[in-house]
Amino acid sequence: MGRTIIALDFSSVEEVRDFLKGFNEPVYAKIGMELFYACGADVVREVISMGHEIFLDLKLHDIPNTVKGGMKNLAKLGVSMVNVHCAGGSKMMKAAIEGLEEGAEEMGASGKRPLCIGVTQLTSTSKEMMNDEQGIPGDVQDCVIRFAKLAKESGLDGVVCSVHEAKAIHEACGDDFLTVTPGIRLAGDSADDQKRIATPEFAKEKGSDYIVVGRSITGSDSPSETYKMIEKIMQG
Numbered sequence: 001m002g003r004t005i006i007a008l009d010f011s012s013v014e015e016v017r018d019f020l021k022g023f024n025e026p027v028y029a030k031i032g033m034e035l036f037y038a039c040g041a042d043v044v045r046e047v048i049s050m051g052h053e054i055f056l057d058l059k060l061h062d063i064p065n066t067v068k069g070g071m072k073n074l075a076k077l078g079v080s081m082v083n084v085h086c087a088g089g090s091k092m093m094k095a096a097i098e099g100l101e102e103g104a105e106e107m108g109a110s111g112k113r114p115l116c117i118g119v120t121q122l123t124s125t126s127k128e129m130m131n132d133e134q135g136i137p138g139d140v141q142d143c144v145i146r147f148a149k150l151a152k153e154s155g156l157d158g159v160v161c162s163v164h165e166a167k168a169i170h171e172a173c174g175d176d177f178l179t180v181t182p183g184i185r186l187a188g189d190s191a192d193d194q195k196r197i198a199t200p201e202f203a204k205e206k207g208s209d210y211i212v213v214g215r216s217i218t219g220s221d222s223p224s225e226t227y228k229m230i231e232k233i234m235q236g
């Protein structure tokens with residue numbers, strides 16, 4: 001599977017089917033709140049049955065017991081990757097892993113624990129927002145590294161961060177610790193609501209393990225050609 005995860009930010013299964021029809025190869029697809037809240041687990045099962053791999057981006061953030069129960073059920077869907085907010089703390093992150101392990105175990109031989117990654121600071125968050133609204137002083141990178149270390153200590157497999165922090169995270173947490181980086185834009189694209197953006201070329205240079213690309217692919221004239229062009233950069 002590739003290193004470019006396509007964000008399926010649609011509101012109906014028809015749009016998903018129509019979009020994926022244009023791809024003649026299995027892709028790594030991300031299902032987030034918009035699609036999941038509209039279509040539920042059925043759309044996850046359907047996209048998996050088409051041969052695609054799924055990052056289920058629901059960003060759990062609740063008390064440890066609730067996150068554990070939620071993750072136990074998500075593990076039974078057959079997705080490859082799920083996530084939590086690191087701000088939920090180490091107990092919550094450990095509970096997430098326990099839930100995933102229990103869910104995968106209940107699936108028997110067919111159940112492999114999904115990878116679990118922690119959202120550090122959203123790529124739509126700037127230094128000013130972090131300082132003034134969240135009340136966290138300092139640079140975004142310092143906060144992101146602190147969360148990444150906490151996620152690693154809690155047993156997570158990696159983090160969601162921006163490309164700008166990927167290299168420092170690998171230095172602090174090791175090359176095996178995954179960096180999954182949204183906020184990707186092609187040269188000339190609008191940043192939209194994203195603040196910490198980067199091109200696929202820069203993501204490759206900084207060692208992002210996976211990039212997450214939504215609108216630059218879904219809004220392009222030829223999504224499958226744009227995907228192939230981006231994936232070629234990541235594989236290069």
Ligand SMILES: O=c1ccn([C@@H]2O[C@H](COP(=O)(O)O)[C@@H](O)[C@H]2O)c(=O)[nH]1
Pocket residue numbers: 007009032119121122123124160161182183184194212213214215216
């Ligand atoms: O910090 C984060 C975490 C998740 N996302 C998600 O990635 C995609 C990005 O979409 P674009 O259209 O490429 O901006 C979207 O589904 C977000 O929910 C993120 O952007 N930043």
